Amino acid sequence: MTDASEGAVNVHVDGRIAEIALANGPLNLVTRALLRSLNKIIDELEMQDDLRCVIVHGGSARAFCAGSDIKEFVDIFADASEKKILFEDMVLRRLARLSMPTIAAIDGPALGGGLELALACDLRVCRAGVALGLTEARLGGLAGNGSLRLTRLVGPARAKELLFTGATIDAERALSWGLVNRVAAQGSALSAARELAHAICARGPLSNRFAKQLVDAALDQPLDAALSFSTVVQQKIFDSHDLHEGAAAFFAKREPEFLGR
Structure with missing residues (x-):
């Protein structure tokens, strides 16, 4: 499209x-x-x-x-x-x-x-x-x-x-x-x-999508439920390609190439 x-x-x-x-x-x-x-x-x-x-x-x-x-x-x-x-x-x-x-x-x-x-x-x-x-x-x-x-x-x-x-x-x-x-x-x-x-x-697409979900959860869910959800998505971020790419780019002093996964 x-x-x-x-x-x-x-x-x-x-x-x-x-x-x-x-x-x-x-x-x-x-x-x-x-x-x-x-x-x-x-x-x-x-x-x-x-x-x-x-x-x-x-x-x-x-x-x-x-x-x-x-x-x-x-x-x-x-x-x-x-x-x-x-x-x-x-x-x-x-x-x-x-x-x-x-x-x-x-x-x-x-x-x-x-x-x-x-x-x-x-x-x-x-x-x-x-x-x-x-x-x-x-x-x-x-x-x-x-x-x-x-x-x-x-x-x-x-x-x-x-x-x-x-x-x-x-x-x-x-x-x-x-x-x-x-x-x-x-x-x-x-x-x-x-x-x-x-x-x-230019930022991490996966982190942006999860950030949107967390902000919405802060408004829509009880605090304890939202905090539990934040723990889950933080683990997904640490398991992602994008975070490893971001860290590698930081040490190499280059722009990261995020893939959204």
Whole structure:
């Protein structure tokens, strides 16, 4: 897989980095078509063992993603769980559970379901001045999974303020709150995300995948269970080719050639 299109989403693979470009109109609205396309792309990425990082970005649209297409609501009021909520939640869970690190490159507004999509990535890089928010309250709506992920990043008080008011914050405040990892003061967020992705790819892919699992375990599991899991994966690291290669490269004063095993 080098370049592929799944309707509302395109994917390009350059070496060990895959880029998912949303391609669903000028605002990249979250529609059933976009979710189906993204789900198919995730199917393909899950099978790419040699990938070391995935970037999600807004392509050529004005927005990273401006949220749900409100026009679809008319047809789903009575069966929202079946027609939207459960499927959207599954796709975002699958994105969050990709084994390799993921980065959202946010060059335009990320609002409502668009911010939820970015929150499902491990890291977020944002262009200066871009607006972010879970704005569903303005319509009497609610960000479901986004409320939970937002709270884990910024804490309950700040999350409640954003959710209750439907307000947006700019990239700079999002950085100070811990909502985004980096702000691209010059140039695009996508360029900054690519730079970060290359730095990630230069490190041990096996250790990065296990690090992702351990961080998630720290949030999701009781401490004792997470510590037991850390012992298991540490042993796997010491049994790996990559750690022996890293040590050999250190003493030889050369760059390591990690194989991900």
